[in-house]
Amino acid sequence: MVNTVWIIKRMADFPELELIDEEDIIILIQDAVLRTPSLDNWYACEEDTVARGVKISQDKLVSYADIIDIIEKANKVVVW
Amino acid sequence: MVNTVWIIKRMADFPELELIDEEDIIILIQDAVLRTPSLDNWYACEEDTVARGVKISQDKLVSYADIIDIIEKANKVVVW
Amino acid sequence: MKLLIVLASNPYSHDFNTAIKLARAGIERNHNVSMFFMANGVYSLVREEIKNLAELGVKVYYCAHNANQRRISPESWAESSSMYGLSKLVGEADKVIMLD
Amino acid sequence: MKLLIVLASNPYSHDFNTAIKLARAGIERNHNVSMFFMANGVYSLVREEIKNLAELGVKVYYCAHNANQRRISPESWAESSSMYGLSKLVGEADKVIMLD
Amino acid sequence: MAKKKDIVFILKSNPFSWKAFEALRQAVGASIEHNITFIFMKDGVYTLTDWKPQLIGIDPIDKSIESLGMMNASIIAEKEAVRERGILFKDWGVEIQIKDKEEICDIIKDAEVVITW
Amino acid sequence: MAKKKDIVFILKSNPFSWKAFEALRQAVGASIEHNITFIFMKDGVYTLTDWKPQLIGIDPIDKSIESLGMMNASIIAEKEAVRERGILFKDWGVEIQIKDKEEICDIIKDAEVVITW
Numbered sequence: 001m002v003n004t005v006w007i008i009k010r011m012a013d014f015p016e017l018e019l020i021d022e023e024d025i026i027i028l029i030q031d032a033v034l035r036t037p038s039l040d041n042w043y044a045c046e047e048d049t050v051a052r053g054v055k056i057s058q059d060k061l062v063s064y065a066d067i068i069d070i071i072e073k074a075n076k077v078v079v080w
Numbered sequence: 081m082v083n084t085v086w087i088i089k090r091m092a093d094f095p096e097l098e099l100i101d102e103e104d105i106i107i108l109i110q111d112a113v114l115r116t117p118s119l120d121n122w123y124a125c126e127e128d129t130v131a132r133g134v135k136i137s138q139d140k141l142v143s144y145a146d147i148i149d150i151i152e153k154a155n156k157v158v159v160w
Numbered sequence: 161m162k163l164l165i166v167l168a169s170n171p172y173s174h175d176f177n178t179a180i181k182l183a184r185a186g187i188e189r190n191h192n193v194s195m196f197f198m199a200n201g202v203y204s205l206v207r208e209e210i211k212n213l214a215e216l217g218v219k220v221y222y223c224a225h226n227a228n229q230r231r232i233s234p235e236s237w238a239e240s241s242s243m244y245g246l247s248k249l250v251g252e253a254d255k256v257i258m259l260d
Numbered sequence: 261m262k263l264l265i266v267l268a269s270n271p272y273s274h275d276f277n278t279a280i281k282l283a284r285a286g287i288e289r290n291h292n293v294s295m296f297f298m299a300n301g302v303y304s305l306v307r308e309e310i311k312n313l314a315e316l317g318v319k320v321y322y323c324a325h326n327a328n329q330r331r332i333s334p335e336s337w338a339e340s341s342s343m344y345g346l347s348k349l350v351g352e353a354d355k356v357i358m359l360d
Numbered sequence: 361m362a363k364k365k366d367i368v369f370i371l372k373s374n375p376f377s378w379k380a381f382e383a384l385r386q387a388v389g390a391s392i393e394h395n396i397t398f399i400f401m402k403d404g405v406y407t408l409t410d411w412k413p414q415l416i417g418i419d420p421i422d423k424s425i426e427s428l429g430m431m432n433a434s435i436i437a438e439k440e441a442v443r444e445r446g447i448l449f450k451d452w453g454v455e456i457q458i459k460d461k462e463e464i465c466d467i468i469k470d471a472e473v474v475i476t477w
Numbered sequence: 478m479a480k481k482k483d484i485v486f487i488l489k490s491n492p493f494s495w496k497a498f499e500a501l502r503q504a505v506g507a508s509i510e511h512n513i514t515f516i517f518m519k520d521g522v523y524t525l526t527d528w529k530p531q532l533i534g535i536d537p538i539d540k541s542i543e544s545l546g547m548m549n550a551s552i553i554a555e556k557e558a559v560r561e562r563g564i565l566f567k568d569w570g571v572e573i574q575i576k577d578k579e580e581i582c583d584i585i586k587d588a589e590v591v592i593t594w
Contacts, residue, residue, distance in 0.1 A: 002171070003469075004469070004474075006259070009175075009178075011176065018461065018465055019465050019468065021469070024423075029424065030174040030175075030178060030493070031491060031493060032255055034491070034523075034554065041222050047181065047532050047533070048178075050529060050531070050532060051493065051528060051529045051532035051533040052493055052523070052528050053523075053526045053527045053528040053529070057246065061555075063185075064181045064182060064184070064185035065185045065189060067182065067185065068163075068182065068185045068186050068189050068191065069189070071161075071163070071255050071257075072161045072189075072191070072254075072255070074255075076255065076256075076257065076471065076472065076473060076474060077255050077257050078468070078474040078476060079257060079259060079476050080476060083285065083586075084586070084591075087357070089274065089275075089278075098578065098579065098582055099582050099585065101586070110274040110275075110359065110376070111274070111280055111374060111376060114374070114406075119409060127281065127415050128278075128415075128416065130411045130415060131376065131411060131413070131416040132376055132406070132411050133406075133410045133411040133412070135411045143285075144281045144282060144284070144285035145285045145288065145289060147282065148263075148282065148286050148289050148291065148575060149289070150283045150433035151261075151263070151287075151355050151357075152261045152291070152354075152355070154355075156589065156590060156591060157266075157355050157356065157357050157591075158585070158589065158591040159329060159357060159358050159359060160393070160593060160594050166475075168379075168477075169403060170270040170300050170303075171300075171330075171494045172300055172494075173298070173494065174493070174533070176534070177533045177534045178536075185589060192324055195403065198386070199272070199378060199382045200271075200303075200378075202273055203300075203303060203330070204268075206330065206331040209469065209534075212390060230271075230303070230306065231306040242389065243385055243389025243390070244389045244392060246386065246389055246390070246399065247389045247391075247393055247394065249392040250365070250367065250394070250473055250475075251363055251364070251365060251389060251393060251394065253473075256473050258391065258475045258476055258477070259361055259437070260382075260383075260476075260477050262550065266592075267594075268496075268499060272377075272378045273374070273377065274377060274416070276417070277417045279418045282419075298499065298503070299495060300495075309417075324495055326489055334576075342506065343503055343506025343507070344506045344509060346503065346506055346507070347506045347507040347508075347509060347510055347511065348480065348510070348513070350484065350507060350592075351481070351482060351510060351592055353590075356590050356592065357503065357585075358592045358593055358594070360496065360499075360546045360594050
């Protein structure tokens, strides 16, 4: 069970770590893919990553369809 | 003689100090008025300062007319 | 899932791109997708991408106040609404994605 | 002084406010003020504040490409131009203020 | 079907653009049928100071904040953000609760819908 | 009267919006009658990497950079910004000079017009 999906738009605005629960998932989109976090439970929007020419390992990349599936399973979405 | 007028919009984007000449003038506008620089040759747009409820000493505040006069006397304007 | 995407950013922005890609993926997964445009987001209502989404089944709403303010006259596939209308949509939605 | 203000930001922004206040102050000081609207700045062309500035003597230009792209049909007080037109205005101006 | 929800609004950017105005208007619209908590975080706490939106071409927010008060919305400011900026709040005629980040975290965790600006 | 000027364009924000596209288009338009220097600073250096604007709904910038090259514009990237980000440039078919901040300062000081994005 995913508790909250955090959709992060800008790395500089990354929410304080205490906001993130163990069952939460972080999805980096837009310019947030330029710098990856030091946590484990994160994924990056594949299209936004490839568009920016950033190298992120394939198992961390999610399509928009994947993002929708993650959102469906979560309790709620917070865009940050 | 004013060399360059630097119009600064965001404090975080403040240009590297080495860019600023002694004969240059810095004018803080918009959100840049929230944090004042450690240099001497700066002024802040009065309206943007009052709008944000920020306290800056009166001798550092300039009206839009003043800004236009400073721009007229300068060699060039750089918005940063 | 009833998915509501609220866009308050101007078009030609990161958020515009994110909004349309998420809406399209939602529709492809057979979810019930609504988009609500407000503030500078109402400028998006003249973009082809939004019209295409409406044709794919996305329900498109906008804040009439913001559209009037910006002199935007949306086409008939977009439904005039308000902040109260948005409140109702939030009440009905399973998930809300706010982009501004 | 010939002052050229280029606005590429969307309206309802800091830059919009700065642009109109500087243009007005320039006119009040009897300078020759031109404004050039491009990118999301062309949305400003439907704002009353810009029309008022045009009536006060500010010459208003816009990038026709950006306006078409955004389905904006400016009124006659705004002159259709291009990036090449902007280049000429920069050549003629004493000072250029770029806001984006 | 529509139901009454616990909605948390978060304004984390400074209010000196139209964002604060639109966020508050959205919250007022939602307050008629939902339980609203409006949290000012980071630079968002500037919203509650004595600033002058009209000077920079933005509509006033007083009525929106007043309406939130009348609709019994909880209005919260982040303690750390207020302290770091050394700011004072204007008297908005509504109760403003100062809570630290940890308390705000719990509120976000308990919310059904979170709308961030 | 119009005269040929030394114009410096500075792109300091990252290109993953329309900013880079519009800034480059503006520079190309100006290159017909002016001497153009286009400087990529801070996150602006990402513009020169191998990124894919079409994927995020932005028009390609290749033609603009090619045009700048043909018009003999100087294209400069900030050494410190490139190093900090550890990035590699795509081959744009034009010469890209890497200069440090001090050299860039001097170029800005000598410019007649500076247009920042």
